[in-house]
Amino acid sequence: xxxxxxxxxxxxxxxxxxxxxxxxxxxxxxxxxxxxxxxxxxxxxxxxxxxxxxxxxxxxxxxxxxxxxxxxxxxxxxxxxxxxxxxxxxxxxxxxxxxxxxxxxxxxxxxxxxxxxxxxxxxxxxxxxxxxxxxxxxxxxxxxxxxxxxxxxxxxxxxxxxxxxxxxxxxxxxxxxxxxxxxxxxxxxxxxxxxxx
Amino acid sequence: xxxxxxxxxxxxxxxxxxxxxxxxxxxxxxxxxxxxxxxxxxxxxxxxxxxxxxxxxxxxxxxxxxxxxxxxxxxxxxxxxxxxxxxxxxxxxxxxxxxxxxxxxxxxxxxxxxxxxxxxxxxxxxxxxxxxxxxxxxxxxxxxxxxxxxxxxxxxxxxxxxxxxxxxxxxxxxxxxxxxxxxxxxxxxxxxxxxxxxxxxxxxxxxxxxxxxxxxxxxxxxxxxxxxxxxxxxxxxxxxxxxxxxxxxxxxxxxxxxxxxxx
Numbered sequence: 001x002x003x004x005x006x007x008x009x010x011x012x013x014x015x016x017x018x019x020x021x022x023x024x025x026x027x028x029x030x031x032x033x034x035x036x037x038x039x040x041x042x043x044x045x046x047x048x049x050x051x052x053x054x055x056x057x058x059x060x061x062x063x064x065x066x067x068x069x070x071x072x073x074x075x076x077x078x079x080x081x082x083x084x085x086x087x088x089x090x091x092x093x094x095x096x097x098x099x100x101x102x103x104x105x106x107x108x109x110x111x112x113x114x115x116x117x118x119x120x121x122x123x124x125x126x127x128x129x130x131x132x133x134x135x136x137x138x139x140x141x142x143x144x145x146x147x148x149x150x151x152x153x154x155x156x157x158x159x160x161x162x163x164x165x166x167x168x169x170x171x172x173x174x175x176x177x178x179x180x181x182x183x184x185x186x187x188x189x190x191x192x193x194x195x196x197x
Numbered sequence: 198x199x200x201x202x203x204x205x206x207x208x209x210x211x212x213x214x215x216x217x218x219x220x221x222x223x224x225x226x227x228x229x230x231x232x233x234x235x236x237x238x239x240x241x242x243x244x245x246x247x248x249x250x251x252x253x254x255x256x257x258x259x260x261x262x263x264x265x266x267x268x269x270x271x272x273x274x275x276x277x278x279x280x281x282x283x284x285x286x287x288x289x290x291x292x293x294x295x296x297x298x299x300x301x302x303x304x305x306x307x308x309x310x311x312x313x314x315x316x317x318x319x320x321x322x323x324x325x326x327x328x329x330x331x332x333x334x335x336x337x338x339x340x341x342x343x344x345x346x347x348x349x350x351x352x353x354x355x356x357x358x359x360x361x362x363x364x365x366x367x368x369x370x371x372x373x374x375x376x377x378x379x380x381x382x383x384x385x386x387x388x389x390x391x392x393x394x395x396x397x398x399x400x401x402x403x404x405x406x407x408x409x410x411x412x413x414x415x416x417x418x419x420x421x422x423x424x425x426x427x428x429x430x431x432x433x434x435x436x437x438x439x440x441x442x443x444x445x446x447x448x449x450x451x452x453x454x455x456x457x458x459x460x
Contacts, residue, residue, distance in 0.1 A: 027275070029272060042260070043253060047248070067267070074272065140246050162215070165214060181204065
C-alpha cells in the first residue's frame with residue numbers, strides 16, 4: 001500500500017495553526033480562548049451531532065459534552081499529530097454514535113427504519129448561509145456517485161457498520177464495503193484536486 | 198490479510214463503519230505498520246469533509262450553557278498524553294497526510310485523546326494479563342487470583358519513598374500508592390461510596406501506551422477499600438469507572454475519579 005504524502009485540503013474557517021494556538025491557552029483555563037474555540041467549532045460539532053442523533057435536544061447535549069471534553073483534554077492535544085477541527089469532529093462523531101446506539105437499545109431500531117438516507121442539505125440558499133467550508137464539503141460530496149454517497153453517509157451519519165449498511169440497503173456485504181471504500185477514496189481524490197488547483 | 202483487506206479495513210474504519218471487533222483488528226494492523234497508520238490518518242482527514250458538510254449553527258443559547266458548563270470541570274494535565282493507549286490511532290482525528298510527521302522512533306506515538314468513555318478506549322489483552330491483582334480479604338474484588346498479602350500492602354503504604362496518586366472526581370476518597378521498592382501499588386480508600394445497584398467500580402491504569410484493566414471492586418460496607426496491585430510503575434495514571442457487574446473490557450462510562458500525577 002502506498003502512503004501518499006500530499007498536502008491536504010481541510011475546509012476551515014480559520015487556519016488550523018490559529019486554532020491549534022488556542023489549545024494551549026484553553027489548557028491553562030483561558031475562558032476567552034475557549035469561547036473563541038466554541039465560536040469556530042460549534043457549527044461543525046452541532047451539525048455532526050444533529051445529523052447523527054437526528055434530534056435537536058440530543059444534539060445540544062452532545063455538543064455540550066464535546067466542548068466539555070475539549071476543555072478537559074486541551075492540554076493533551078498535540079498539534080503535531082493532527083488538527084483541531086478533525087480532533088473535534090472525531091470526538092463529536094463518536095459521542096453522537098454512542099448516543100444513537102444507546103438510544104437504539106431503547107427504541108428497537110426505530111431510528112434505523114427512519115434513517116433512509118437523508119440527503120445533505122444542498123439548496124443554494126443554505127449553502128450561502130452556511131459558509132464556504134460547508135459549500136466546499138458539499139461540493140466534494142456531490143462528486144461521488146449516488147450509491148457511493150448513500151453508503152458513505154449511512155455509515156458516517158447513520159452510525160452504521162458496513163454490515164448494517166448492506167442490510168439497510170439490501171445489497172451484498174461486499175458491495176457495501178466497496179461503495180464505502182471507493183466513496184472515501186474518491187473523496188480523497190477530489191480533495192487533492194482542490195488542493196492542487 | 199491481503200492488501201485489499203487492509204485497504205477495506207482502513208477505509209471502513211475512517212468512515213466509522215466497523216464493528217468493535219473489527220476495530221480491534223484494525224488497531225493491531227496499525228500498531229504493526231506505521232505506513233498503514235499514516236494512510237489511516239489520511240483517510241480520517243478525508244472523512245472530515247462529511248463533518249463539515251453537516252455543519253449547522255447551534256441555538257444561540259447553547260453558547261452560554263457550554264461556557265457555564267466548563268466552570269466546574271477540572272482540566273486534565275498533559276502528562277496522560279504520554280501514556281495513551283496503543284489504540285490511540287483509532288481514537289484520534291486525522292492528521293495532515295504526511296506520515297513522516299510521525300517520529301520514526303515512535304511511529305505510534307500517542308495522539309490526540311478522545312473522551313475516556315469511548316468504546317474504542319480498549320485494553321490489549323496482553324497488557325491486562327501482565328497486571329496481577331492480589332485479593333485482600335473482606336473486599337469484593339472480582340478478578341485476579343493470588344494469595345492475600347497484608348504484609349506487602351503494609352510495606353507499600355509504609356514505604357517512605359512511595360508516591361501517592363490521589364483520585365479526584367465525583368467519587369471521593371481513593372488514592373493509589375506506588376512503591377518501586379516493593380514493586381507494587383495499593384488502591385486504598387475510606388468513606389468511599391457504593392456503586393449503583395448492579396454495578397461495580399473498575400480501576401484502570403494507563404502507562405507505556407497501554408490501557409490496563411486492573412480490577413473491579415466494591416468498597417466494604419464501611420466504605421473501606423484496600424487492594425494490592427502488582428504493578429509499581431509510578432508513571433501510570435489511574436482512573437475509576439462504574440461498570441456492570443463483572444466489569445467491562447473497556448470503559449463504558451466517563452471516569453468518576455481520575456488521578457493527576459503523584460503528590
